[in-house]
Amino acid sequence: MLELKQITKSFPGIFEPVLNGISLRLAVGEFCVVIGANGSGKSTLLKIISGEYLADSGEITRQGAVCEVGQDVNKGTVSSLTLLENVALSQIRKEKPKFAFYNRFKQDIIKEIKKIGIGLEKLINQPISSLSGGQRQIIATLMAFNSGGQILALDEHTSALDPKMQIMLMEYSVKSIMEQNLTTLMITHKMDDAIKYGNRLIMLNKGKIVVDIKESEKSKLKTQDLLEMFHKYEDQVLLPGGTK
Amino acid sequence: MTIDLILNGILQGLILAIVSYSILIPFRFLDFADLTSEGAYPLGGAICATCLSFAGLSPIFAVFLSMLATGSVGICTALIHLKFKINTMLAGIILSAMAYSVNLRIMGKPNIALFNCSAMFSLDIATNIVKLVMILALIIFPLSLFLRTDFGLRFRAVGLNKDFAVKQKISIEKNTILGLFLAGALAGLAGGLIVQIQSYMDIGMGVGILIHGLASLMIGETIIGVKTINRQLLAPLIGAIIYQQIQGLALSFGLAPSDLKFFTGAIVLLVIAMRAKNPIA
Numbered sequence: 301m302l303e304l305k306q307i308t309k310s311f312p313g314i315f316e317p318v319l320n321g322i323s324l325r326l327a328v329g330e331f332c333v334v335i336g337a338n339g340s341g342k343s344t345l346l347k348i349i350s351g352e353y354l355a356d357s358g359e360i361t362r363q364g365a366v367c368e369v370g371q372d373v374n375k376g377t378v379s380s381l382t383l384l385e386n387v388a389l390s391q392i393r394k395e396k397p398k399f400a401f402y403n404r405f406k407q408d409i410i411k412e413i414k415k416i417g418i419g420l421e422k423l424i425n426q427p428i429s430s431l432s433g434g435q436r437q438i439i440a441t442l443m444a445f446n447s448g449g450q451i452l453a454l455d456e457h458t459s460a461l462d463p464k465m466q467i468m469l470m471e472y473s474v475k476s477i478m479e480q481n482l483t484t485l486m487i488t489h490k491m492d493d494a495i496k497y498g499n500r501l502i503m504l505n506k507g508k509i510v511v512d513i514k515e516s517e518k519s520k521l522k523t524q525d526l527l528e529m530f531h532k533y534e535d536q537v538l539l540p541g542g543t544k
Numbered sequence: 545m546t547i548d549l550i551l552n553g554i555l556q557g558l559i560l561a562i563v564s565y566s567i568l569i570p571f572r573f574l575d576f577a578d579l580t581s582e583g584a585y586p587l588g589g590a591i592c593a594t595c596l597s598f599a600g601l602s603p604i605f606a607v608f609l610s611m612l613a614t615g616s617v618g619i620c621t622a623l624i625h626l627k628f629k630i631n632t633m634l635a636g637i638i639l640s641a642m643a644y645s646v647n648l649r650i651m652g653k654p655n656i657a658l659f660n661c662s663a664m665f666s667l668d669i670a671t672n673i674v675k676l677v678m679i680l681a682l683i684i685f686p687l688s689l690f691l692r693t694d695f696g697l698r699f700r701a702v703g704l705n706k707d708f709a710v711k712q713k714i715s716i717e718k719n720t721i722l723g724l725f726l727a728g729a730l731a732g733l734a735g736g737l738i739v740q741i742q743s744y745m746d747i748g749m750g751v752g753i754l755i756h757g758l759a760s761l762m763i764g765e766t767i768i769g770v771k772t773i774n775r776q777l778l779a780p781l782i783g784a785i786i787y788q789q790i791q792g793l794a795l796s797f798g799l800a801p802s803d804l805k806f807f808t809g810a811i812v813l814l815v816i817a818m819r820a821k822n823p824i825a
Contacts, residue, residue: 350711368711378705381697388694389701393712397694447712 302326302349302451302483307358308507309344318344319355320507326500328363328450329481333494335526336504337534342487345504346453349485363483364450369441369457376440379429383420384409386428387443394448412442416472434465441469445476452477454486458493470497491523505533549792551669557788558676559738563757564764564780565683566730570632571761572776573691574723575703577632580621581731581757583640584614585750588735590647593745596661603664603740610736611729617643618728622721647747654747656739663740672741679737683730684777691773699723752805759808760784762815787811 302325309319318341326332336342347353350366369376377386387409388402406424413421416438420431428436441457454473458466474497477484488494494501501518503511511529513521563581570578588610595606617639624635648654665672690696701709702719709716731753739745757780764783770776794807 352711365713375705375707375711378701378708380704381701385697389697389712392694392698397698399693399695401692402694402697403692 301328301361301363302485303359303361304349305359307345307348307355307360309341309348309353309356316506317356318507319348322358322507322509324502324509326483326485328483330500331477331482331484331486331498332500332502333498334485334487334502334504335489335491335494335530337530340504341507342504343455346455346485346487349451350453362451365448366451366453367444367447367449368453368455369437369444371456371459373433373437373440373460376443377428377436379436380427382425382427383413383431383439384424386439387412387446390443390447394446412446413439416442418468434461434469437461437465438469438472441473441476445480445482450483452482452484454484456487456489459489491526494526495521495523503529503533548669549796550789551673553788553792554785555669555673555676555741557760557785558673558680558781559734559741560756560760560788561680561781561784562683562730562734562737563753564760564784565687566727566734567754567757567761568776568780569723569727569730571758572770573700573703574720575706576622576625576720576723577636578618578621578724578727579633579636579754580618580639580724580728582636582750582752582754583643584617584728584731585735585753586647586747587617587643587650588614588732589739589745589749590650590735590747591732592736593656593658593739594650594652596658596663596740597656600661603662607664607733607736607740610732612732614732614735615725615729618724618726618731619721621728622717622724626717626720644747651745651747656745658739658743658745661743663743664737665741676737679733680781684781688773688777691777752808755805755808755812756787757784759812759815760787762812762819763787766815766818 304322304324307319307322308317310317322345334342334345344353346368348355348360349362350368378389384406385402388405391405391409392402410421410424413424420435420439423431428439431439437457437460444452457473458469461469470493484498486498499515499518501511501513501521502509510533563585566581566584567578570576591610591613592606595601595609596603621635621639624630624639625632665675691700698709698714699719699722701712701714702716706716735750760783761780762783763786764779764781767786768775768779768782770779790811791804791807794804795801799807
């Protein structure tokens, strides 16, 4: 469960608050897609949830730890450590560190990596830097699922990948979210993904939730509806500049 | 005679290796450019010499006190950086400068002779080398085991990717303090041992020791690489022994001892230049 009450957040030097009174409650296992234009406050919202930023005011309740995957493939893993060592770090986070050799996780980790089904288990003793960007991002995602958190924050985690890899990673993510019944927030700019995945959708505009679509309505949504919503809010910003 | 020279070089190299480990830990595992050893090494010597000559403590206990004190200086460096956001190198330099005055206060005079005090070492170079090898084994082996545990892996992650470590809820503070304590204690250990070997402590001891230790580390890394934990952990030892022999060679070719610091700096720059062209794996 995750609950935000009247969260606001400003940054020095920016006149308008980036988040302006956000309230949101996600039940356990709820999978909420977040859309909105650049600068609407999506990433800030996720960083408040993960604890990276502290809110200026408002209340946040988290049931369980938050794990996250961001856009930057270099930030989710440690490039000079091996595949085993990286995944072991997430395993250690789940089980609390001990004075025991991390090699004891090897068999479990190979099993987990095999589940992804693209043969990465063969690279278990290779440094992460020898993997492709897509492979690294998949490992970063696996590590998020492996770290024992109950809340998952995905910030455009497939955006840097090629189309085939994007689909693969999304399918893998959704399967794991279902299996572990994680409370999930996923930021995306891909309207197709926003329609296809999750059982709730919110849209942010100028730091506020302007659209909140629940399960039954969401399944009826079409890409066209979303684009219309987007234009309804964003054109107010774009039209005066004449860029549209 | 030449054998003696080589053995003496190895002896000095083993002491230098300990200093080199005190540089390895913060530089390579924590990505913390730490200069505290420049002050911790003579501080360790000063404390050990004072304990032996004035208090008549047992040599092992004296070295233990040296390590405790210099380890605390390491913690101070860590805290100054963590709490006041002062550049790591600046924090180390400030403390090293302060250590000089502290050393004089502790010793009460600029130098102490230890010829009549009990020591862990004898006049026989070969036995001394064996003892130092045992001490180094007591450093390297536990360190190698530690780095393979959960805590060791998290310790390494701090230096390799700080953002990542924070997200994994790994404490930067605790690990930095631990690492700099170890580094400081090792530098103090080297200082405490060298005064017992030389039977002499001088306030000017160890000026530039950091550069010597760094040169050793870099030479070792260039020769055997850093691909695995084992290689990374052997680099200071091998580098220090080779470096000391290079110095001995330079002296026997007629270089004046006072030229050695220039020579060392040139070696460090040379290794850095070589690495810039061919980064080591």
